[in-house]
């Protein structure tokens with residue numbers, strides 16, 4: 001499919017090279033190495049930047065940028081030290097993890113990806129950039145585009161799920177949202193795509209774990225989103241913590257230089273992840289001097305936090321372990337980034353008090369966040385049309401996440417003001433006013449194990465554990481449940497049960513909450529499960545027993561309102577899963593675009609001896625990739641191909657009629673999958689190759705057409721050559737990856 005984005009116009013002008021040549025001529029070796037250093041913001045106290053330890057280093061020319069420093073006042077003070085008190089007055093980069101919004105927080109990236117709405121995703125990044133830049137930030141460590149097929153891995157929450165095609169579209173949209181068309185503007189910031197590469201494929205889903213896969217799988221299934229970000233002119237790339245082919249990414253020359261720079265033509269700079277260089281000592285490839293030299297020689301330009309490059313490079317140069325050219329190249333790329341951002345023209349261009357006061361957490365931004373959050377929710381089940389709820393009667397809102405603001409923004413919301421987030425209780429109350437009586441109770445803690453709950457509530461996102469005996473907490477909930485017409489159970493994970501260093505070996509709703517859910521179902525009242533989660537959970541039991549399930553991820557600062565909008569039908573849900581929901585953890589990794597194997601199951605069978613399956617569970621997920629219900633019903637006609645037999649560079653049009661046969665207007669994500677039936681190497685059983693999100697009024701029919709060219713048939717073959725092979729193909733279109741209509745065609749060369 002053709003990209004809707006033109007690459008950001010951030011290739012610098014002709015004046016950049018002479019400017020940087022002249023500057024570098026003046027630089028000492030120490031000053032060049034200093035540019036490669038990215039410490040944390042450390043001890044800076046407002047009003048004392050110049051005298052802080054970091055301030056001293058900046059004056060000595062030993063710092064290229066700082067990260068995760070929040071407050072315009074501090075940033076201005078630090079920049080002042082750099083441009084007034086250091087010898088060459090080189091301005092600094094200020095980076096931050098602006099991952100899914102700044103103070104206005106959007107859904108966690110996994111949730112955002114379920115909107116399948118590239119304009120909305122780009123808009124969220126644009127607003128994030130607008131707010132962050134108004135507060136002095138000029139560089140964000142986003143997007144995170146690691147393909148993840150393992151819900152045990154906590155950082156699955158930070159990415160766009162399991163699919164390379166969808167992930168690539170989102171990577172482009174995010175980069176474009178942050179960088180815009182012109183990086184010299186004061187409201188665009190430099191993007192940093194991460195974590196290059198394969199960080200999401202950690203063994204056993206354990207964070208920072210080893211990855212090991214074939215190059216063919218890397219190129220076809222894991223690399224495309226990073227490459228898409230590079231094609232969209234992303235300004236920087238972050239290396240990942242994991243090893244690849246036995247060499248940590250941070251020192252992997254093949255990955256950083258041969259693939260990224262030589263094959264893909266990346267022109268920006270490469271930063272390590274947090275202490276990524278130092279950690280290579282533990283990986284077992286050398287002492288600090290060795291690993292720093294290896295990182296630099298592999299292609300790293302900037303060292304986050306660990307100061308290995310700062311402290312050992314001079315010695316390495318003297319000993320011939322690094323070259324001056326490599327130091328110069330790295331320094332040049334950092335200076336180029338500063339130049340492209342316009343910092344040499346005006347180091348204070350992001351320091352405008354008025355913008356900081358008027359452009360952050362505005363009503364307009366919050367409105368966008370509310371709309372986008374509502375689009376990210378996925379209706380997993382709605383038996384008997386329990387949803388939408390009526391705006392009358394009594395609702396019992398029960399669960400540890402029913403009245404909690406802190407957890408709504410979700411993981412990696414470092415700039416969020418938790419007290420300004422909206423809880424579900426507050427959102428519901430405001431949306432229905434006094435038309436509905438809302439009773440509320442906790443019902444249970446997040447989990448019986450208080451130490452687990454502590455680990456799952458880090459970074460100030462407390463769940464305010466109720467210390468009373470669990471039967472008392474439950475009884476209170478059952479009492480209000482009895483007085484209600486419907487129960488809304490707000491259960492699931494806390495925000496920090498996903499994100500960095502938050503892997504789980506059990507991917508079910510914690511037992512205490514499952515027990516609560518069972519007790520609520522026993523009351524005989526209708527139960528709606530509003531599920532908070534940052535990963536696909538194993539919901540086999542819930543799917544079989546709970547009549548309605550709305551997956552709301554972590555919806556951001558406006559989550560409470562957005563959930564209310566959907567529960568009461570002011571917004572019809574349209575989210576579709578970007579990752580498969582397994583039946584149990586034993587099926588992991590489970591993903592829709594797997595290979596067929598030599599012994600697939602026969603159609604309609606779930607177990608056959610000597611076939612590829614399990615004794616105890618079918619191969620099917622609970623909810624497949626692309627799945628999500630609506631309050632209305634969409635019916636698909638048959639696929640019409642413009643031509644069932646194509647040749648060479650011809651273009652195919654595949655069309656299908658989609659009808660809204662229900663009572664509500666709604667949006668549907670129409671998905672195109674292709675299967676290449678015979679190849680020189682084995683090919684997946686289907687691959688997403690296009691999608692369109694359409695709006696259909698109740699009763700309306702629209703014809704949706706996809707244009708397909710040989711470009712859409714290309715893959716990396718055994719020799720890693722990118723191209724397409726002639727033969728038979730299946731074209732599949734549907735509302736999720738499982739329920740599709742199919743036509744066959746032949747495409748010859």
Ligand code: BGC
Nearest residue numbers: 067068097141194273274500
């Ligand atoms: C994470 C990165 C993040 C960095 C800076 C690391 O621990 O892996 O994603 O950008 O910290 O906060």
